[in-house]
Amino acid sequence: MVDTAQRPAPRSPQKSAAASATSETEKTAATPTTTAVDPSVNTGPIKIAGDPTAPRVDLEQLGRALLGTWADVRLAARKLTAQPELQRIEGQSMAEHRARVREQMQILADNGHVLRAFPTSLGGHDDHGGNIAGFEELVTADPSLQIKGGVQWGLFGAAVLHLGTQKHHDALLPDIMSLKVPGAFAMTEIGHGSDVASIGTTATYDPETEEFVIHTPFKAAWKEYLGNAANDGIAAVVFAQLITQGVNHGVHAFYTPIRDENGDFLPGIGGEDDGLKGGLNGIDNGRLHFTNVRIPRENLLNRYGDVAFDGTYTSSIGSPGRRFFTMLGTLVQGRVSLDGSAVAASALGLTIAITYAGQRRQFTAGSDTDEEVILDYQRHQRRLLPRLATTYAATFAHDEFLVKFDEVFSGKADTDDDRQDLETLAAALKPLSTWHALDTLQEAREACGGAGFIAANRLVGLRADLDVYATFEGDNNVLLQLVAKRLLTDYSKQFAKADAGALARYVVKTAADRAYNGTGLHRLTQNVVDLGSTARSVGALRETALQRELLTDRVESMIATAAGVLRPASKLPKKQAADLFNSQQNELIEAARAHGELLQWEAFTRAVDSTTDAGTKQVLTWLRDLFGLGLIEKHLSWYLINGRLSAQRAAAITAYIDRLIARIRPHAQDLVDAFGYTQDHLRAPISSGAEAERQAEARAYYRDQRASGTAPIDEKATKKHK
Amino acid sequence: MVDTAQRPAPRSPQKSAAASATSETEKTAATPTTTAVDPSVNTGPIKIAGDPTAPRVDLEQLGRALLGTWADVRLAARKLTAQPELQRIEGQSMAEHRARVREQMQILADNGHVLRAFPTSLGGHDDHGGNIAGFEELVTADPSLQIKGGVQWGLFGAAVLHLGTQKHHDALLPDIMSLKVPGAFAMTEIGHGSDVASIGTTATYDPETEEFVIHTPFKAAWKEYLGNAANDGIAAVVFAQLITQGVNHGVHAFYTPIRDENGDFLPGIGGEDDGLKGGLNGIDNGRLHFTNVRIPRENLLNRYGDVAFDGTYTSSIGSPGRRFFTMLGTLVQGRVSLDGSAVAASALGLTIAITYAGQRRQFTAGSDTDEEVILDYQRHQRRLLPRLATTYAATFAHDEFLVKFDEVFSGKADTDDDRQDLETLAAALKPLSTWHALDTLQEAREACGGAGFIAANRLVGLRADLDVYATFEGDNNVLLQLVAKRLLTDYSKQFAKADAGALARYVVKTAADRAYNGTGLHRLTQNVVDLGSTARSVGALRETALQRELLTDRVESMIATAAGVLRPASKLPKKQAADLFNSQQNELIEAARAHGELLQWEAFTRAVDSTTDAGTKQVLTWLRDLFGLGLIEKHLSWYLINGRLSAQRAAAITAYIDRLIARIRPHAQDLVDAFGYTQDHLRAPISSGAEAERQAEARAYYRDQRASGTAPIDEKATKKHK
Incomplete structure (x- = not known):
């Protein structure tokens, strides 16, 4: 159960703003809002939250989903860590x-x-x-x-x-x-x-x-x-x-x-x-x-x-x-807990940076007097929101991983296959989440500028502590290579009884033909041909089946291609076989990463499917699409080289991601509040509401000055006048 | 002048190894070599240095080139920093x-x-x-x-x-x-x-x-x-x-x-x-x-x-x-010096990590008894050598930047245009080099595993100190946006007198036709069509003119496209104009980054051109190609979507990069030694030669054990025997 008394982290100044009396906006800002972005703080070019027909996130339901299977244990632990x-x-x-x-x-x-x-x-x-x-x-x-x-x-x-x-x-x-x-x-x-x-x-x-x-x-x-x-x-x-x-x-x-x-x-x-x-x-x-x-x-x-x-x-x-x-x-739990704590650290970092970005203003753009909230800048959104989507994916994937771990260790399901699956899951997810945490904490730190570098705001300390998570309990690159070897083994099992010709044909089919015959991709092509409408065909990209097809296909094809290259290895002298494997090492590790990303996407998709509140489900679907299409965008050259996407479709993905980000922006604060961390866990002055208070004071000063007619005239204005 | 007495950082154990007597390999290892990779330390799958026809780096000449225009000042400063x-x-x-x-x-x-x-x-x-x-x-x-x-x-x-x-x-x-x-x-x-x-x-x-x-x-x-x-x-x-x-x-x-x-x-x-x-x-x-x-x-x-x-x-x-x-x-020197010191920190980090990777062994692959030197793993090469190429590019670009700075501030060339160019150079290069330093120091840290996390090995401390370089003296994202605005201005100046139709035609031409008509790309197409030989057509990728064409084209096209979208902005109300600009912000910042990368590539190319020693020139050319093709590989989806490269050519780039990396591998130690930092500057025990000494001791132990017949039998061997 979610203990709502513990949440949310205040997004706007509370006690201190109420105690001050410099501005009339502060009365609004001091009212805690729990389900939408505070309009007094977050005015900017993209505002869907103000639209009464826009979906709303049910923080209670979403918070519970993020806490996962052992929600009560987590909440008890958070009471402890709040001390x-x-x-x-x-x-x-x-x-x-x-x-x-x-x-x-x-x-x-x-x-x-x-x-x-x-x-x-x-x-x-x-x-x-x-x-x-x-x-x-x-x-x-x-x-x-x-x-x-x-x-x-x-x-x-x-x-x-x-x-x-x-x-x-x-x-x-x-x-x-x-x-x-x-x-x-x-x-x-x-x-x-x-x-x-x-x-x-x-x-x-x-x-x-x-x-x-x-x-x-x-x-x-x-x-x-x-x-x-x-x-x-x-x-x-x-x-x-x-x-x-x-x-x-x-x-x-x-x-x-x-x-x-x-x-x-x-x-x-x-x-x-x-x-x-x-x-x-x-x-x-x-x-x-x-x-x-x-x-x-x-x-x-x-x-x-x-x-x-x-x-x-x-x-x-x-x-x-x-x-x-x-x-x-039997010692896999180290990797399990690193995966989970890396996700938690990413959630903390994003809660701090997104809360701050929703209050901090810098540069005027659309107005002569009001500076923009920095989370309204496209670049700032591009820096933080895709990482938020990945953190959600990693959160849901971690819970499934933890359930699997519990089944094996409790003896509920602990066959050799279960144990091997657990090992592979650990080797695939721990590298992704620990690297993601470092990347996210660093981006969060930079997104907060100099304030992010001050130790009291915690981002630099968390990043420094989590640095070694990438290489202990199994070096991330070594772990991904283990995953790749498992994928190669699984792949070769499929063809254990097939002759070499069958395998070769499979590889060719995978690498070329399949792109145009697979269900999802077939549907995409049809949309383009039949409807001739960009909007409609772009829409296909948000279909779950198509995203799955594109992500799965890449893993399978990369493994199939490598397996084809490596096939002669078993007949080569040891040294030459090792050299051959080495020639594929980088690509195999990339295939393993793609496999881990697919696991995260599948977990995210299951979490969306099990969401009942319509508004929450809509916002989560956008976030899942941002994650899935973000992966496809990241590896876009692969999809293009291998004929999985046309140049037009590929260009549409980036444009569609821009639209998704704009849609998610008004829900950004809800999406980080749903992680459920309070100020006792964040402990970062920049996300305490102090920034909103400071902005309100400065804006009130200038507004009062303009109203009273005491503002100095700008030199530029005097020149125009002349 | 290069003070050779100060160089190189020992790549193999010297004093301590010579003082020990546990292994016969140490005699070889203790002999300092200055022009090729020590074969006793660096045995691995890819060995070109052993080939007498392979090019060799002239460390003296290369070291001088890297020190740049103010070599004497730098050498004096390094005497100071060695204290x-x-x-x-x-x-x-x-x-x-x-x-x-x-x-x-x-x-x-x-x-x-x-x-x-x-x-x-x-x-x-x-x-x-x-x-x-x-x-x-x-x-x-x-x-x-x-x-x-x-x-x-x-x-x-x-x-x-x-x-x-x-x-x-x-x-x-x-x-x-x-x-x-x-x-x-x-x-x-x-x-x-x-x-x-x-x-x-x-x-x-x-x-x-x-x-x-x-x-x-x-x-x-x-x-x-x-x-x-x-x-x-x-x-x-x-x-x-x-x-x-x-x-x-x-x-x-x-x-x-x-x-x-x-x-x-x-x-x-x-x-x-x-x-x-x-x-x-x-x-x-x-x-x-x-x-x-x-x-x-x-x-x-x-x-x-x-x-x-x-x-x-x-x-x-x-x-x-x-x-x-x-x-x-007038205060631009802050950005100049951050650019240079970020490059120096990258050079330090890579010297530490590459020296260590050339000595450290892990996992047997091609042998039953000898573990592989980790720099011989493809993945490890992929992690470090492209970053080495970028560090070279940034070093040469920085020296040109510094010359420009000196010309403006000494009054040799300080027109308004000169000052604006200097500002743009600063805004383009400082973000690239400071981000590169953080990325490189982190990869170097991870590439050294747990040892990289120990403060005495300096990588974590340098990274922590350089973190804020990305946001002070101008936030990197804000600086790149300045560059983009300058590029947009330059672009619009070209068409100041042209009508809207001319501009639209230019954009269309840039975005589509030009790809097939530009000199470099035309030549690439010809190679494919006329010769039908993959090897020959791949070879075209290493032609300087073609790399320049591809890199330049991307910058110009991105700016032209954004300019086309932004053209109505001047007629829109302020708020709508700001929203329109915001919709292009991410792409404009990416265009600015591409511009900075092109500047680095041009500087690297000029440095190659001015190199006289044939062996050095060959290795530097490979490294420049690795940098240039690495940029094209990073942005491959852009080249594919915009019809600049066919899928076949695009796939060939990755394969060619693999070949380049294999060629550069035997010169990796020379390429970091050429930075000229001594142990007094590195001060990292892992790159002091201690690792090679430890490896030699362990290998001697097992070799002696095998020779004496006292080694325990492996359980696996007893099973096979049965």
Whole structure:
């Protein structure tokens, strides 16, 4: 349920404007409006909201849709993040910030907010989806808190939960949950970021003492960038190559104490502080290395592989490759929560920038006396509204992703296929949403000019903190390549029994003929031919089926083309096969991105379909069309080169996007208010209403001056007079 | 002259590797190579450097070309910026950083490095171009130092120099130059960033006392974001509407003391500290406001407008509009230096990321044992090499811009047309280079993964500091709109005497016919038709004349189309005319960007033409082609929609870019080394050679293990065996 008492962020000056008495407009401006753009603030060339026949957004319904499946958890989390003691203080030194986040961690541990995923028997709720939904909201308080919490409970604790067995849960989880044992997740090595399978750290079993010997054989195998490693961690889950009886069984996880009760490293363990970072400086990231550190055999987290006292290795999963991916797959929640928190950060940034743009005025254009509201400039709309559409798409896609995650982790639907689909979804969506957040926060910052650069207005801090989301929990480019490989596999499965000729024919058909025979495109051509009307044929572009056809076709064709080029690879020597694959790498990653965009578009479309309020549905449809056609415009040259769109149709897309943006403009404030963040979450003076107040004061000054006849004459006017 | 002793940044481990003895490869790696990629470090799928017939870059010649017209000044400045006492210390608090930059300012004032633009009679050199060239290099020491120096000498001091007259120079400049009087440049108001003509602050002349009364009439007129305002400034050049005898003569500049000897504000003056910002925290930005502050009549900087004791206003420039733009035009050096320092920051970022990418290995692909150097991945090349090409283009364009600036300011060529051209050049190039720097530093950061996020590796700090370059000294979008207006004016001048029909015919011709009749495009069509050979016709794309034709045509056509749409505006009511212009705003800004890109391309082409060494010329030509064709690829849909390129030709461009990138790859290290920055400027551990050392150690470990037969057997191998 949406708690309306918490919303909306005031779009116009309230308390302070009411307390002042400089202008008669302020009385109007001080009246909070919740369903339309305040006309006293937003006068400009495009005004549809004033039209009584124009659609109106039902903020209640839309807000609920955006909150998604775990709305109650999110609202509870937002009550928590509205509390100042959990919020970031801009400008703290690294030491102060670390200390503050450490204290905040204890608040979270004590109130149980972050423990929903743990077993009910241990005080959790076995609620995987809800846990992530609540976690993501922490980003609005301080991304450092979100990520440090993620390290403790989502990585370190989750590794014990998912890779360990009952004995580990009982012995270790209570202290991890309560934060009595802060820990590091020691997977990444300085020499092996994304290629976890190749890490250098070894855990060699010694049957004499029934111990594993954890060892760092060279500097590139130092564990690196680990939260909790520089200071707070007293244990770690260390990932290492498990070697027993002379055989390397691949990467496994080992529970390893690292510091004593005084905070000093245990014998054989060393490390360094990563020091200052580009953001997230509330987290004590650091490096660890191990010199023949002995741990008991039982410290192997043995859910997917075990070593008997005599050194015999056993596993429920025969294939080492599948075992590795299964183990890593249990840790997918990191990517899920990054996707969700990146979307939340984008929503915050746009709420700040769009609210400000609806109040700020600059340059006179259509009037001698009144400056334009900057959101009425076409360029400003082009900068912010398509990003708003993408944020909506990413919000809806994230909720579906979270539902899928919950189904797999709750056991409701956790076949191998489900797990693989979840992995692919994570690898497709996390890159898109994290890059989108950086792009959006930067555009929002620039759209607010110098005010956007002031730390108090939060855009620069959020951007700095979210920067690393693009490369941690899987580098975005590497993740997209994983998606591409999955698409190639799916594609080749379709033709597993077909001969090479059939495949070649398919590729040709996909790359050329299909464009003119597919249902959607056929319809478009017909409109042009039969009706000869630009307006009517442009209208076809907003048909859901046609957008789907165009977006799907591009993914399929790109994959089919690459598959055709790569087909000889299986018969080539390794080096040549690698070179061939490398020649397609960029295109494959672009195909994976197109796939992710299609997933977002499909989720957005389902959200539109399930909207019942007519006005809301109309506005959401425009926004979905803006997203879909924006994707087609972005990749327009592909559609033209591959004969999917004629030059005339292509030109019509850009013109139609301009029209959509003009239609959406009057609803922009509603669309950001619907995210449901209050001033307690935004905490940006520029979107508090102060700007509208300042504008009102300045305009009143000039109006009074004109009315009183005391205004100085403009020199230009004196010249004209002469 | 290039000081070769200062170059190059070591591309492979030197001292530390030589001191170690873990690997036989290090002997090779420790040998510095200056003309080709070190084969021990850069093995990968694409190796042309090993081919004795492949072109080689003459680093000496290329380095000299990149240093540009004021090479000696730049080299002297780089000796200065190599000194630790002028460099940024990452992680300092805002207070510490401000204090450090304040001390560094005095070092600069004392050694005279920053005073070249001031009159020789006062100890300067009257050297405008050299002054900016030297200034820009400060960005490698600390952008805060560059910008705080820019505030003092380039804005505050330059306003006195260019807007004041001899009496002001003699009385004020010596103390400004020596830093005895630190000052603020009080132009921007919180309510009027880019629209300086509309500022609210007034300077009303009182003939009774022969004083100007400086006054802030409302909160939106507070002066904002002023460097030196929060703490250090004891005077300011205040921009205000000059009102005398009841007439407003527009914006003029007034020298105004603001603090007393104790650092307290003088009566009537107040202010606030802007506090923490997204970057540049070594500068004490703040706000100022004035309540009926009286200053002597002589404090008006009266070069372009003066007020006699009785209040009579006189000016050498009759038109208030032209007077305003002339006054602002004298302050263009801010934009010049931002352009140059943004280019320098891009060069630093790429040197770091490309050096690292040539040493770092990740994932095996073409071998069972050797991981690939990441710069050999196609995607990684696609991420970094086109940005390298753009940085070269921006470097050469900046030098031409600086020459133009010097000609205008030295009086060598300073007609009204020259000044307007300079303004347009500034408005076109500064947005492109500052956005490019942010994009490049971000991509460099991500390309270095987690290591890129560590502050010690400098990419995040540079990016944070340069962020605001996109919106200060003219918001980038506003500047591009100025360029577009200039292009529209130039365009309409061509048809000043033509009737509407002639114009319409021109537009039609431009938008359609010309594509098939222009020399370059005609030739392309011929190649396709006559020779029927894809290879030959693709080759035409690298012809200079064809690239120029395609790039020029786009700018002209976009402007012609917009001009056609806007033609009725002059006959419309103001509001409707404004709406019509607004409907074209986005497209006009894109046209301005295309114009700026063309200017960069032309400068790059001239630099290629003036290169004498054959190998260098070949590699530079590839890089110029990558830049030019990259622009065409970016805007490919425009070329397709407007019939300038066939679908086949368009597809060939992407394929040809792939080939160009593969050719440039072996020269990537040379191309960044040629920028000439040493480790003293880079100061990033990841590009120090440490990575190559670490890789060598790890590879030696595994090689020794394999040789000795002690390597554990891979589980997969045991399964295959069975």
